[in-house]
Amino acid sequence: MxxxxxxxxxxxxxxxxxxxxxxxxxxxxxxxxxxxxxxxxxxxxxxxxxxxxxxxxxxxxxxxxxxxxxxxxxxxxxxxxxxxxxxxxxxxxxxTESALMSAAQLGGRIGIVAISRRIRAWYRETVDACGMHSRLASIRCLDEPLADIGSVQRDKGEQLVALCRAAVREDGADVLIIAGAPLAGLARQVAERIPVPIVDGVSCAxxxxxxxxxxxxxxxxxxxxxxxxxxxxxxxxxxxxxxxxxxxxxxxxxxxxx
Missing domain, CATH: 3.40.50.12500 (Rossmann fold)
Structure with missing residues (x-):
């Protein structure tokens, strides 16, 4: 293949x-x-x-x-x-579609963690276009400029983990999506630190x-x-x-x- x-x-x-x-x-x-x-x-x-x-x-x-x-x-x-x-x-x-469909098989309410506040509107519209708006718990995101998109995992890893935990504890997410190609592979690295299933768009796709x-x-x-x-x-x-x-x-x- x-x-x-x-x-x-x-x-x-x-x-x-x-x-x-x-x-x-x-x-x-x-x-x-x-x-x-x-x-x-x-x-x-x-x-x-x-x-x-x-x-x-x-x-x-x-x-x-x-x-x-x-x-x-x-x-x-x-x-x-x-x-x-x-x-x-x-x-x-x-x-997006691949991660959402996979997440839907792992839990009821889906939380998304993303890299910037500006990106949320486009992501929310994409979730809606996939027919998954009713399953969306929240979209949480970093709220500061990114020095280097290629190193965001290394530079902002702890903040991203904190956003994941907040989505679970405060927003009621049953499953999380680490959103965006710049975060590819992060879900695999932090899975043991998050209390619910967490999926990655690249691996799902x-x-x-x-x-x-x-x-x-x-x-x-x-x-x-x-x-x-x-x-x-x-x-x-x-x-x-x-x-x-x-x-x-x-x-x-x-x-x-x-």
Whole structure:
């Protein structure tokens, strides 16, 4: 099995964290391809940044999905996830949806711990889009500038643990999600210090991508996740243009499903 993992942020240090946790989580024999967004921001906090990250992610997925069995969008908030599912002939998962679905099987109320206050609105909207708003206990977050997104685990580890404990004791969380690619692997490190189950988006997404690839679901030919209709487009990278409207779209889908 071969998985394509795209970091929608431009931070290569974060991609290294994602890769380390993905390799710890993947099944023996699963091969991983890691890609970092070639443009965008260091880490996504706002809706505008998410839109930019979504476009960068779609470009990377279009250019590199061939030969892979499934893909992972490795940013909490899942920028471009629904669009990627429309256009790609392979299953695509995101960190938020994967973590939420996994957490829901471990407890009733779900707490999320994140890296910045500004990020909360986008995360809350993503939780709502996943249909999990009624299960959300709280979103707690760091409330100070980050000197280096690649070292946030080391720099803010104790504060993040304190936020986890507060989410349990004060907000009633039954299970926790450590949110965001910059925190990949932290749940594994602090699990014994937290009194409830704690999950990591990267590990959940890798496992669910493997599961979906193994199930080999049929590609939708009707409904809202059918491939985009053929139409003229302008200014798009060729690989993306082939997937979202140019001639040859149907042939590419057939090759991807063979």
């Amino acid at each position: 071969k998985l394509l993992i795209v970091n929608p942020n431009i931070s290569t240090s974060v991609t290294e964290l994602i890769e380390a946790e993905a390799r710890r989580s993947a099944s023996p024999g699963t091969a991983l391809t890691l890609r970092t967004a070639p443009f965008g921001v260091a880490y996504i906090e706002t809706r505008a940044e998410a839109a930019i990250g979504a476009y960068a992610t779609l470009v990377e997925l279009a250019e590199h999905h061939a030969g892979h069995d499934a893909a992972v969008i490795a940013a909490f908030g899942d920028p471009g996830l629904a669009a990627a599912r429309e256009m790609l002939p392979i299953p695509v998962v995101g960190l 890798v496992r669910q991508a493997e599961l979906l690839a193994g199930l080999a679901p049929r590609r939708a030919s009707e409904g809202s996740y059918a491939a985009p209709p053929t139409k003229a487009c302008q200014g798009l990278p060729p690989a993306l243009a082939r997937l979202v409207g140019r001639e040859g779209h149907d042939n590419e889908n057939e090759e991807g499903n063979s």
